[in-house]
Amino acid sequence: MWQPLRSLVGQISRSYGLKLSLVTLSWVPVVMTFNDDICYIARVDGSSMRPTLNPNENVSSTDWVLLWKFHSKKAQCLNRDDIVLFKSPLDPSRTYCKRIKAVQYDSVLTRHPYPREVVQIPRNHIWVEGDNVFHSVDSNNFGPISNGLVIGKAITVIWPPSRWGADLKLATGRYDILVAKSD
Template sequence: TLQDGEYVLVSKVTYRLGQPQHGDIIVFKYPGEPPQDLIKRIIGLPGDSVQVNGSNVYVNGQPLAEPYIAAAPMYQGQWQVPEGFLFVLGDNRNDSSDSHSWGLLPRENVIGKALLIYWPPPEWNIISHYEIAVAAPTASAP
């Protein structure tokens, strides 16, 4: 989880060579107003069904193990991620402007993958991209 005032090195090349993955932390152009860059974690990819039900997040019917979140979400919702879009959430689930509040993120808004915190120097660290094990989407997924 990142803190205010930390500076992050972002790779703009990563997604030219490959596709975004579940758990990647990305920087993107906020699709609303005012225009700004945000940083969030990818939870849902095209074809995925994402459900937030009280304290759990499910992708394609499977609950996610999320050791990185500050607190379990206190909201509910269900989203189907179409081609060309991503579903992103902040690690501070209950105080984050993300897909649960403003909708799906257009893929073209992605700037790149966050790699490391480089400022302030005492906080220098490689950013952990937890691998989120997600079942393939099926017709019966919630």
């Protein structure tokens, strides 16, 4: 008497498991495309963006940010005071997080160790600096960077919860570095 019922339950559970697996697998390309091209959660280590990111002196303090990647390499989408993650122009295996201080055609007052006092930012390039000026490897070390090296713009802090709503537009670091603005 119970055998037909067990057989029916077995068929239903196998059928449900197969459908669930197919639906789950069909979403894998969507999620991968979303992470590659639209949005991503990125870990930001180090003290170069302190106090905006990783404000605690604690070594284990790490902020996680929501990174907007869609059209983030286009010149018209990159603005002064945006925080961006980008591939190092000197070592592509390294990723840096810095604030955009100047965009294409701006002229910037540099600081040591940059070899010139003033530099004009070329087309499709940006000038980036860390908010913690004296603890930052940035454009003063390697010059303007190509927009093509930009991975994405930091939109908001998502971890730790105590940092939710942190104002990423609140720029610190060097002020008055622009000699001439492009707009």
